[in-house]
Amino acid sequence: MVLGSVAVVLALALAVVVAVRIVDDRVVVSGVIGSEKEPFFSHPDVRARFAELGYEVEVETAGSRSIATEADLEGRDFAFPSSTASAETLKAEAGADRDHQPFYSPMVVLTRESVVGSLMEGGLVREDENGVRVFDMAAYLELAAERTRWRDLPGDGGFSSANRNELLIRTTDPRSSNSAAMYLAVVGYLLNDEEIITGADPELVDEAARLFLAQGDPPRTSQQPFDQFVALGAGHTPLLWAYEAQFVSARVNTEAFPQDVVMLYPAPTTTSTHTLIPLTDEGDEVGRLLVEDPELQRLAALNGFRTADPGQFTDVALEHGITVPEQPRDVVNAPSYEVLEGLLREIESRYSAEGAGAAAEDEGEMPDPAPTDD
Amino acid sequence: MNRDRIRTARAAALAAALALAAAGCAPSEDDLEGPGEPGELRVLAGSELADMEPLLADAAEEIGVTVHMDYVGTLDGVDMVRSGATENRYDAVWFSSNRYLTLHADGRAALRAETPVMASPVVLGVTSSAAAELGWDEDAEVTWGEIADAAADGKLSYGMTSPAASNSGFTALVGIASALADTGSALESADVAEVAPELTEFFSGQELTAGSSGWLTEEYVRRAADGGLNAMVNYESVLLSLSESGELAEPLRIVRPADGVITADYPLSLLETASDEVAEGYDRLVEHLTAPGTQERISAETHRRPMAAVPQGSEAAQMFPPVTELPFPARPEVVDELVAAYFDEIRRPARTVYVMDVSGSMQGDRIDGLRDAMHTLTGGGTDSTAGRYQRFYEREEVTLLPFDTVPHPPMTFTIPPGNPAPVLDEIGTAVDGLSLGEATAAYDALASAYETLEEGGGEEDAFTSIVLLTDGEVNEGRDFAEFRDEVHAGLPEELRGVPVFTVLFGESDAEEMESLAELSGGRVFDARETSLVRVFREIRGYQ
Incomplete structure (x- = not known):
């Protein structure tokens, strides 16, 4: 001692x-x-x-x-x-x-010129009176709930009709990253009938969790998917949830930044x-x-x-020729730290077998997780 | 000078790694053990990253960060990180992807920083004549579904590495399953059973498996030359490099399936255990590696895609057409179930004769080592990911053929689907019951192994191979020349193509074992400096 x-x-x-x-x-x-x-x-x-x-x-x-x-x-x-x-x-x-x-910095959705035409025709993106392109989050959630694929959009999202992927926004890992938590704040608000969420309603958790899990294994930090979005093109990441600052900084400070990247302002959004x-x-x-x-x-x-x-x-x-709103509009306040953390913990549990089992009971569409040695 | 230093350290570390693996320990070397030095980075890497060494040697000159690379199989590396065995030995890990590692919470927690350095999707290379026959010209859109159909029609014979041993095979399996499942989102447990029939079609065309993508490529070159194979699943970078090498009799057409691929992103990853001083060197190294000049060099030298936007119309844009990325599963158990289904149900089963020396010199530690190795494969005491993935699988046929002065009667076991445990136990009991004799009649035993395969019937479609373990010179019965001329030359064609995987052990004749492996299209594995457990597990990738 x-x-x-x-x-x-x-x-x-x-x-x-x-x-x-x-x-x-x-x-x-x-x-x-x-x-x-x-x-x-x-x-x-x-x-x-x-x-x-x-x-x-x-x-x-x-x-x-x-x-x-x-x-x-x-x-x-x-x-x-x-x-x-x-x-x-x-x-x-x-x-x-x-x-x-x-x-x-407000949260934005990044995409490419080759994709944006389909999004506009599909009613997901419109241009406002100042030329700012606005991404309709409620319309997106509807399409996501129907498991819409890129090939279901007019023009196939600019991809080959052989592209099988669902139309899903790529986010970071909700278990570690703030930008994913910001996404949850926005989709949670919409799934909660446009009210700031105050608890972890099971149905809401299911819907929100699917938006993350369906994307697959998520990147840990916000820089990683941004780099992949820039380097590997629309086929790799058609839609990316990102900070406005990430795009503006890259456009201003990177010489070879691709000219076909398009910044969309989600409505509603939230700011970090x-x-x-x-x-x-x-x-x-x-x-x-x-x-x-x-x-x-x-x-x-x-x-x-x-x-x-x-x-x-x-x-x-x-x-630098970037069209931005003077002030972020249609901003949703984030839920309290405790509520957001509670929700994130629920979603976190879905990444493991037990959490998946619980979800299966609710949805009645997955068998028992097969036994493994661990 | 820097480069020499890297090479020497690496060779020493590799030798030490092999030696220590025997005791189930992580690689270690006195010089490199401890908390790490500023300006140095000790990296545990996948073997495919050996092609980065010239670049790293130049980086050492330019930015003063010396990189020591040690190579290990991906799954073994994952186990080392997850168990903490990398502490005080490595500062960073570098594999083609961290996907397997980061599916697990302890794997995610072990990483302090990750920087994807370059990218390469896992795709299909097809000989130009097969591509022409299938109508897959440069502009054709080909899906994994169409590739599965071609395989089922017998028009494609391809090689792919083992998903239990190598990242390219692992990534390919997940990608192909995701594409064929056609759910549009990350694969779930329920999808695995659903997609199994289509996967079985796809894998009916797999004629070659391998534990490493390097050996797969060598063997592809050999077998494509005599028409045995006309395709290979591998990284785009490997296929591009091979096409350029001039080694191929017929050029490869690279098929990047339109329904999507999974891309390896080669994240150089700092471990949580690294000190701040070492971290500073890591930062400088990744800054150097991701700088435009280095990125250009990476794509020119290794044919991996740069982690930066490629200017339209450039040479790189030509070489790297855009691909669609498929989601990688979010839950670890989905991946585990898929790998288990691949081995237990989907792919063609393995059929192996283990020709095992039980001469007097095997007394003591050696026979104990052999027993341990076989027990590992029957599933005893393997908590590790690698161990779990490398056990004997359902439907597999295992023959034990011990020999001393003469070959003993072969004992053949078939692991039944659904209830493997009793037969696995029988194999264990048989191995425990081996008794030792006198001399070493290895070639007579080998002749008997071919007879067993010829008579045995068994699964016609199986991946058939022979494993030969002998710990001394062959001093009884036929010698190598007699075996080659009298036995091997007279074998029916399908048996002549059965690879013999020879294991160097004790005082075995390395040169002769090499000749034997070469004669049969097999490979030599060295268990003189490492444990038989490790070597027998490694051979699993080739069976």
Whole structure:
């Protein structure tokens, strides 16, 4: 016991000594972030600006839900998940008394020019008075409930009629990623007769779970499916649930970004408010700078984020020929953290044999899971 | 210099890996054991990634991150990660996909970061003459359903790796099942039984199985030359590289089925156990690997698709036409059920004669090792994924043919569908009852094995092979030359094509075993530095 205490004291002392690392006169600050913000932090101009301000910011990515529920925060100066709900839990867990919200981003659906014609003819997409293309989530849910395939749409979705796939939006893993939780907030609202969900109604869970499970094995972080969407084309990922910032940043900052990518604004949608939780004084300072430093705010807009000054983002979009709404419209508020977590846990259980068995009883269409050795 | 260092470390690590596997341990090497060094990355990789070594050697020069690659079968690698055996030995894993690993919660938890580096779909290569006969020209849309029909009509004879041993076969099985099930969404348990009849048609055309995609390719080249095979299921990258190699008598037409494929995305994955210093090197390496210059080089050298948009009209766009991706199942048990159904019901069953040395020199550890190996295949004590997938399957015919001074009478078992346990127990009992004799009459025993196959009847359609284990020089009965000229040369054609998988063990004559494997179209497996358990499991991929 005594020895144990000594070791703890020593460890604490050491932690204090090594907490502030200085390299080339810069304070090294480390944080764990949602993967969609990685391009921002690794952007040369952002790094240069932090260097001018006396900081070197090291980041490691994780699914935003993992940050809230699993990530090892030891030795980190801040955590930077993509939702206020995750941030609230983290704040409570880490005993932090403040947060910083430097920017936000609405959720969008990405597709390709070759697909969008079919979507418009199928009544899923329309253009609003400002030329913004709007994706009708309620119409989508109806088609998904009917298990509509791409070949059932006028023009086969731009694919060969041999394409067998259902029309499904690709999301990240609801077990780990915030962007999937945002999707659940929107579809949950619609499945709940346009009311914010307040509990895990079994029928709603079934319908929502199918929208995830039918897609198959999901990508863990939001960067992964975005990269695959860009690299592997419409046949790989016809519809992707993503952050507006991911598309705008890639379009602005990637030279060879494909010109045929189309951004659709789901109606309704929800927004992700990126919230930095400081874990040390240095982390707090980085959060403050992200909010208050005009240059960092400008760079955030260049990386596709909407900042406190709405003009910053829309100017960037205009300059690069991207049609965006001035303010996100038809925004659904996310349910409370507890409700969303409860729903996510129900859906999580469906990824295993037991959860699948429970679902089968409800739907009466699957046999007992065959016995396996494990 | 860097490259030499990588090679040396790799060779040493590989040897150590093989040696330690005997004790059921993870590979290890003194130099490489421990928490890891900044600027170095110890990677446990699938063997198909060996073609990345020149690129990695250059990366070491350019960015100062030295990569040590050790190679392991995918499922064995998955088991190592899930059991924590990679800790203090590896910082990262790199397989053609993480799909199997991340279906399991402990697999997902073991990864700290994943970066897909490149991509290649699993597709079908068909000889140009077979493609012409089937009307599959360059512009034709071909579905997996049509491929299944062609196989059922006897127009396609193809090779594919074992889904229990290799990622390409595993991915192919899942993709083909998803396409044929035609549900439009991720495969579910109920779909597996439903799609089994169509899968049986598809796999009626499978004439060759293999434990690795490298050997499959070599064997395809050999058998395609004499008309035995006219197609192969493999990564697009392997088929493109093979077409370019000039090794083929007849060019391959690559069929990318219009109803969809599953694409491997080669994620370089940092393990949760890696230190922050090592993680920093990982970050630099993936940044380098995903940079446009490196990506161009990857697609030029390995024919894998770049993980970046390909400019329209470019050479790469020509080489990599767009494909439709099929969903990979979301639940691990669906995949397990599909693999079990493939072996127990769908594919043609295996028929194997185990020709086993029970001469006096097998006394002690050696005969115990042999017994352990056979018990592993009958299902004793295998909790691991790999062990579970590599057991004896239903409908399979297993013959034990022990020999010493003379061949003993063969003992043949057929594993009945639905209730395999009693017969598996009988095999176990028979193996335990083996008694040791004197000398080593391996070639007489081999001759007797062919007689057994000829007389036995059994499943005509089976994947037939012989496994020969001998721990010393053949010192009784026929010698190799006599066997070759008097026995093998006189065999009926279908028996002459039965591969003999020879196992190097104890003091066996490596050169002669190599000649024997080559004569029969088999392969040598080395159990001198590793356990028979591991080798017998590895051979399962070829049966």
